[in-house]
Amino acid sequence: MDERAALALLERELEAAGDDAAVVDGLVITTDMLHERTDFPAGTTRYTAGWRAVGASLSDVAAMGAEATAAVAAYAAPEFDAEELLAFVRGASDVCERVGGEYVGGDLDGHEEFTATTTAIGSTDDPVYRSGATPGDVVCVTGTLGRSAAALELFERGTRHDDPDVLERANELFRFEPRIAAGRALAPHATAMMDSSDGLARSLHQLAEASDCGFEIDAETIPIDDALRSVAASDDEALERATTFGEDFELVVTIPEDAVETVQSALAVDLSVIGSVTARENGITMDGEALEDRGYTH
Amino acid sequence: MDERAALALLERELEAAGDDAAVVDGLVITTDMLHERTDFPAGTTRYTAGWRAVGASLSDVAAMGAEATAAVAAYAAPEFDAEELLAFVRGASDVCERVGGEYVGGDLDGHEEFTATTTAIGSTDDPVYRSGATPGDVVCVTGTLGRSAAALELFERGTRHDDPDVLERANELFRFEPRIAAGRALAPHATAMMDSSDGLARSLHQLAEASDCGFEIDAETIPIDDALRSVAASDDEALERATTFGEDFELVVTIPEDAVETVQSALAVDLSVIGSVTARENGITMDGEALEDRGYTH
The missing domain is CATH 3.30.1330.10 (PurM-like, N-terminal domain)
Known part of the structure; x- marks a missing residue:
């Protein structure tokens, strides 16, 4: 098993x-x-x-x-x-x-x-579960994705070349801010929420399973971290890693579309709208193609 | 270190x-x-x-x-x-x-x-620490000591002889009841409390260190578990293991002497008075001899 x-x-x-x-x-x-x-x-x-x-x-x-x-x-x-x-x-x-x-x-x-x-x-008196996403909601992600993927690359390079500056940068990227403040600000509006530790794709699959819904994701809106862009060989590779690598500890959250502005102004961190919640039979798609359940298994 | x-x-x-x-x-x-x-x-x-x-x-x-x-x-x-x-x-x-x-x-x-x-x-609104034991208090222990020492012996015998009954008995002895109810009943009277997981001798040393006190223990009053008596080669060996083996998860507690009867009648488990709290300079003794800081280091 x-x-x-x-x-x-x-x-x-x-x-x-x-x-x-x-x-x-x-x-x-x-x-x-x-x-x-x-x-x-x-x-x-x-x-x-x-x-x-x-x-x-x-x-x-x-x-x-x-x-x-x-x-x-x-x-x-x-x-x-x-x-x-x-x-x-x-x-x-x-x-x-x-x-x-x-x-x-x-x-x-x-x-x-x-x-x-x-x-x-x-x-909390009012916890947010994974199970309340509703078709018509938008799906958002806090901060950026790919810091840990970039860190891993830099840990490898830094160790191989014995470069303390690269290792220090890798360590910085590896230390993330847990999104407690963002989670508190999102909670009154969120219909479903989880963290992205297993990667965006797997998180969406888990939210879809718990909420009995689907998702339509727009690849262009995924907030890829600059550090990942700078170590990735291509934009496609950066997108692939930002979507499936995980270990980033951002929040993936669904909220009613009309709450987006209110929430964004209350947050100290960026909140990117990356797509929308659909009925279950539509599955999970990115730019119209099926987004597979791939990611990090802890 | x-x-x-x-x-x-x-x-x-x-x-x-x-x-x-x-x-x-x-x-x-x-x-x-x-x-x-x-x-x-x-x-x-x-x-x-x-x-x-x-x-x-x-x-x-x-x-x-x-x-x-x-x-x-x-x-x-x-x-x-x-x-x-x-x-x-x-x-x-x-x-x-x-x-x-x-x-x-x-x-x-x-x-x-x-x-x-x-x-x-x-x-709890009123936690009991290790630090309040006062000369004149009595020191008590819940239940019996030596269940885990006996269990270990039976695990060895049961494995050596491939005897499921002995192993079942060892498993029973290894499953203890955490003394939550006793701790609750003792809390209003306890001046210091800890569990005996590192063994009675070590627990007394830790209480003495935290409370800046000594202890006089009467060996005869230590509640040695029947299971330990039945596997030990002698009474001395049983006492030695009951005092130093640890892993028993009973409570070692100091209370004013005049609270003993009240507490005993409120507890569903036996509470044995095993000695008294003394001033620090008297150290920790059992039947008048120094009781060393020996026990289980986790």
Whole structure:
């Protein structure tokens, strides 16, 4: 059984599972486990790892339209180096502080591969699920897509050429701002929301599945990050990676068309309208062609 | 740097760290990472693993005197076997249900060693810390000590002789009841509290450090579990393991002497008075001899 089949099994078993975060008593709760081999490319600093690991969980809190309350992390490594551990904790604390939450520590554990499990908790009286998108709504994305795809390319180049400047730029791109503030501003208008951690294409498929709808996407409107454009060999390649690479932690959200202006003026980050919600039988298309369910499987 | 030194470093860095759970906005939050090699002996079923992993985090919630709200787990394994995964989830759900909390799912991840990171959340307006023990108080422990030490012995015997009955008994002993109800009943009277997961001796040292006090323990009053007595070679060995083995998840608590009867009658579980709180300069003694800081380092 692969990971997606296992997740589907759990969704059937657990009422609260299946969205970006579980909702209990006005709290939203989400947990993620990240490993060095699959999630932290060579060149990732422990500061960036702490920021990114905790940020990934905060992004799930944002996707529910909730405020950030607190986060914890379980940190496992073959040995505990004081400098690395403190760097991780500072990254974790800084990303929490950035979004108004508190990093409150966690657990330490010996393990042959550097592994971090992060849990974030948020609060909201009115969570936004993946299931309310309605034909006629527009579908939007916050910020830009492709920062992480660009970072990965730069981590490879920086490691190959042993170039600290390139690695520093890769680390910067890898540290994203969890969209807590945007999620809060979008929540009163959003009919469905999730984060783009599995890539735009997969996110649209998941929203379509949960909301029983389709999507028509206009490729030209997808906000491709400049960093990705500058490392991609062609515009087509940039679009392909922006659509399917994932790991970007932006919000993918559906809202009524007449709310777009109000929401855009309330957000500190760009909100791009990239298409519209259709009836389910229309499927998911980009520029009229089927957009396949490809992306990152965590 | 070993794990204890690393934990001490983090306590200096993070205000909320250093107790059984962190406290934020009336919530208590705790996370633990467990691994197959160190935490789940051969013969442990996935149902027991789910129960025990989530139970360990709920035990930290209990140690703060909080109610159990919810728990999540990140489950990592080399492959996802539907039966094993469901068994884990059922164990996790059952232990939550037992203490009035809700298991709400989590994350799945591919990993060569079976690893579970659990996070539990509780709520209380009046958390009990490790730091309030006062000379003159008595020190008490809930339930019995040595269940896990006995379980480990039975896992070894059961695996060696391929005996399913012995393994079933080991699994039963390994599934403990997190002391949420006892923690709630103790909270109004407790001056300091923690769980015994690192062993009684280490717990007393940690309470002494946090409360700036000493302890006089009467060995005869330590509630040694019958299962441990029946597998130990001698009474001395049973006492030694009950004192230092740990992994039992009972509560170690200090209360004013005149509250003992009230508390005992309010608890559904036994509460044994095992000694008294002294001034710091008296150190920690058992039957008049120094009780060393030995135990389980997670």
